[in-house]
Amino acid sequence: MTTHSPTPTGELPAVAAPDETAPSVKVAPLIAVLVVSAFVMILNETLLSVALPTLMADLSITAVTAQWLATGFMLTMAVVIPTTGFLMKRLASRRVFQLAMGLFLVGTTAAMLAPSFAVLLGARVVQAAGTAMVLPLLMTTILALVPLRSRGLVMGLVGVVISAAPALGPSISGFVLEHGTWHHLFALMLPIIVIALVIGLLFMRNHTEPEKVSLDVVSVVLSALGFGGAVYALSSISRVVEGEARLLPLLAGGIGLVSLAAFALRQVRRVGRGDEPLLDLRPLRVRTYTVSLLVMMLSFATMLGTVTALPLYMTGALGMNTFAVGLTMLPGAAASGLLGPLVGALYDRLGPRPIVIPGAALMAASSWLAMVLLDGEASQGLVIALNVPLGLGMAMVMTPLMALSLGALPRAQYGHGSAILNTLQQLAAALGTAVFIALLTLGAAVAAQGGASGPIAQAAGASWAFSAGGVMTSIAVVLACTLRPSREPAQG
Template identity: 80%
Template structure:
């Protein structure tokens, strides 16, 4: 497989099975908009996918499935005290329900590039849905913590396969001029679903046991699976690529070790078990370095790497991903830290916490498709820069305004623009980053993005909680009350979010439209 670089810094079309060498991304997209529309029942050959045959139900079922799965990732954040009491476990043990989920995601996602080539799209979909369904069913009836943790691991394996499948499907089936609108739905999944987790969890825990957190998912996943079985078709041909077991092992040790270390930051700050997390972190970083070097060497020798790292050479992709990671880390950290602040400092119930978080999540969800449609018209920078700036302003206002006497109304007033800013950042950049790649690298680009998102989520969650804890301890030592100390710790966490989003603003200002998208948009404008 060979490729050359253009002066713009983007990849041209790459020689690959079924992709014509020397073509342009815009020509490829133009072909995709007209090919296969009248042949819905066949597997598409030559790497070119149909885009108008029953695309809506395929995208819809993937979006709904991914939404439920990502919602599941943060659903237990409010439920941890209840689980600790019911299962007789400590806070450190309970945290493994989230840490184990992220660890599994980080281990499985790097293999999805291989799975998307080796297996049919339909097979990947069915496997992912069945894994999540089985994991959820086990969680519903879980009598002990080990069983519940095992169920979460199985759920995470299914989630890790669905997210890259969703993004790759959109890139393959949706015309480039409508991609922003459809990616708006992905923005809902990525930004609104995690924010909705505490709201839904708070409502359910107010009325029922924690088992019903998983009960509510079962019918949705069953219906999605049935609809998917009816409409899902193979738009690519499986290739006989070999799995590099050594790369899988290095990836698992590397990403797993780093996430474990990040999840242990709070213990390190509190002076507990410092040696083991630091040792694991060192092993993880070293394994990732060896893993990356192996992927580059395999490609240079004409072998298929487990995770093709060439997308990182594309500036539009790498900068877009970095901004996404900064925003995602801030959002997920806020989703975890804000409920802790509201319950610990303000004494709010889980239901009130959920209600306070709901408007921000709703704003992000409603705005996602609208932002996507606007992106199709004006490009990324006029949307992403103000969105990142809005997130940064909110984070710094949280530092200045939130204290032990803040009202629920003030929290809602701050959380809504944070959700709006998140939608303005995530939706355009999801489309821009992956749209900058040639078709042959869609799967690997999606795997890179989703893997790094897990690292960013772990980083945001860990650092926010660690700073909240450290700030609270220092405030108590200075003579503050428990409520005031918790509020002080929260401002430390939100300051970290302010720093990250401020960096995101600077990076977003350097982004340019994908040349292929510019050309395609201009062609449409001329014919309109």
């Protein structure tokens, strides 16, 4: 088996392109099924954001308890994703697909029928376990089977999943809740997943062979404590700001940081001894991969924070109902989804910099303008006009950088590179959501103390939140300018 050693610059050597090494499979239907499956699963992550007040009333739970439906989902994702690199080596790709879809199907069915909060929370955890496996599987399948010359176009579809699906969740939720109950949110997904599973079983063939690698249990425990503790601490920032809970989040954050340091050290040592790591961290030594990762994290944190804070602003400051909120969020999500494939095709022709830098700048401009212009009297049209550029910019950032970052790795590192990317995206999602909500809460409290009325105070808090997006995306612009202008071909 050929091994790859880093060059003195830290770049892993390129590996053969899949044009010649990819197995003969029906690629297009397979990619389509994986894209649809991943889209539904990622959409599901933000589907309940608008439904939380309804769930609180229906299940007789507090806002803090209801928030666990989002926190539990993110925690599970953060714990499971680091193991996907191991899973994709230990299991054939078809088996990983069956496991992921089966878990999500069971979780969705249980959520649809859930009679209580405890059952619903358990169902969300099962859903998250399946979701954690699908996106890495989709990315590694594309990298293994799609020729380099077409990879940007296909990655554009993944960009739709990453950027449009989370933004579309609140829109769909608002429409469904206007005419049904929260149970129907899960009923809507069920037939799509069943059809995708059946079609996937027809077309999915193994493009990876199982390897006899052992599971490092100590690494699994350290990973769970580290990533789980970090996500919990980040998701609790708003409660810390409100003074509700401080000791537990701080303790979880401390344990998380120590565990992450121990986890990283153990992975490096296992690689040095020639043992199989749970999560191979060598992709982080590739500059192109790491810079791309940082830009994607900052952009994703801004998008998820905005998707969470904007509906709260529209309901609290502008007095919109859930249907109006969903309608207002829809154009931004649609813009991101429609632009994704076009951006992918442009990436194949132009490379990353001419697309990523303007995209990050568009997100920054949208965030700063939202901070200034979205007050207590803003029109629905203005909210849409500021949200659409954010969605467009997100597509322009995520699509090229996913292809660029993973394409800079050797084929043997695809699984681990994808696992790192998706794990850090969950941390970015937790960070963005937590920071936006904390600033919204703090800004509203400060405004209220100054004598502002409820809606005006909510608008002031939203302005604080959107400033966080402006800062993060401005940093992303600077980092994007350091990306190398030419794409590094992946070899296999």
